[in-house]
Amino acid sequence: MIVTRFAPSPTGYLHIGGARTALFNWLLARKSGGRFLLRIEDTDLKRNTPTATQQVLADLRWLGIDWDEGPEVGGPNGPYFQSQRLEIYQHYVLKLIEEKKAYYCFDTPEEIERLRREAEAKKQVFLYPRPAHFPEPEEARKAQAQGRPVTVRLAVTETEPIVVQDLLRGDVVFNPAEIGDFVILKSDGFPTYHLAVVVDDELMGVTHVIRGQEHLMNTPNHLLLQRALGFRTPAYLHMSVTVSESGGKLSKRERPEALRKAIQEKKGVDLDALAKAAGLSRQELDLFLAGEKMPDVPAIDAMAAFLGVHLPEINVVDFLKSGYLPETMVNFLALLGWSPAGRQEIMDRQELIEAFDLSRLNKSNSLFDRKKLLAFNTEHIKRVPLKTLVRHFRVFLEATGSPVAAADDAMLEHLIRINEGARTLAQIEEKCRFAFIPDEAVVYDPEAVKKVLQKEGAADILRTIAQRLEQLKEFTAESLEVMLRNLAEETQVGLGKVAQPLRVAITGTTISPPIFDAVNLLGLERTRKRIERAIQLFSHA
């Protein structure tokens, strides 16, 4: 049976690259009827954040990527947090030391750094100088008592070429002479990634490891460790990397950097107000602008909102908040580095599982194209069942704190219906928000006022509409349509000349759902009030 896993380190929100890795492992497990497990690689005390695991779990759930074993679902191979498996790693480290396959080291970071520099100066690869005699456990205890850092390194004694058999790339050959004795146990008693991943994959019965190309160079180390420990070697597949428009792999730094650029390019930004909006001190903001400090995600979001700039989405939640559907994300991510046998591109999870096949993966890096993502989202909004869409819409509204969240499900369904052709949930929200704010809170877009409301005759048309609204027997989208069409015909103008002033009067902008639906949504009373307010504010007659 095929067993795959996703093993994120909880350093923040799940980003799009991680989601893609998780997805491919999940697809392989689901396609083959195997198991998919989730393991949290929290062995770096400095980088982990306390809430990150919850964020990652929530993001995976939103995407519809479920796990058979792991946090919150349990399983026979737990615990699934590496920080809770310290004795297990300890056991194997001790075993390797006893067998003289690994040894204690007492170097300080400065000493290591010096050796590294020397090697660099000589244009040589840095290889840790293995001592002729390995220190005894006794010496390790002594060194520790004296306050020296104690680490353990694997003795790399292999002389034959190390061959990584990659499912995608074929045999990749490495020269063992270029692999130095690497650290497997850190001075804080935590295992390094190499040790933890090898031990856990063995103990958890992982058969297939799909990961990013950035791990290809680590794989010979893992092979070495597996041999030293007498473990099996899982099948490896190193996927291509997703790169960003700015070149280089897509990283979390993208958003802060885009924000910094936006702040620097914008003239006359009130930095004190900006810092306040982000909950930062002025000093922290200055450090950020100098490129020396990265504020956290909420602060970044707050600053972007304050400036009204749109930052590129990187984390899974960013896409949620921009109004993308999880179906879109899963579909689009699957197509980055993989393609189905047929012509069909738009697929739901089930269709992806059915079509998935490792042999159709491709090796080259790909660029994340947001325009194509938008097109995919438009398609999925059309395809996803209405009930599901309502659920997604609710999640979106709550995540963004929209006033539209006050609506019940029936209303949300209606809002979706009258916004046929929308590209994102955010667009639906933007178009409908006008009906969920107080009449006095309508902000009139100056551009729209100038172009529509202050045009010749606009005020007259609004007055006429207000009058006819009074005379309307029943107030529905249909009766409104009849009324407005008649009015357009009588006054010998296009429907646009009637609809546009009305649209701006009730929404403050030129963008809304179809005008009949928009008025119907707002209701008779509030429509009248807003028309009056608009006439008052903008007719200079």
Place this chain on the structure above:
RNA sequence: GGCCCCAUCGUCUAGGCAGGUCUAGGACACCGGGUUUUCAACCCGGCAACAGGGGUUCGAAUCCCCUUGGGGCUACCA
């Protein structure tokens, strides 16, 4: 610098492993037109690629080599 991976339209890719059926197919973007009460959506049409060089072969996008370009790694991070 060293090691490793990769290379088809602007982008994601099909084709490559089994060389002729490829005057290279699709999707997105873009451009032009249509539809239209706004924004979208929708419909029709168009533009656009085998990185370069050398082999192998009757024949190369496809196989081999070199060059160039892009990417990754080079930690007591994962």
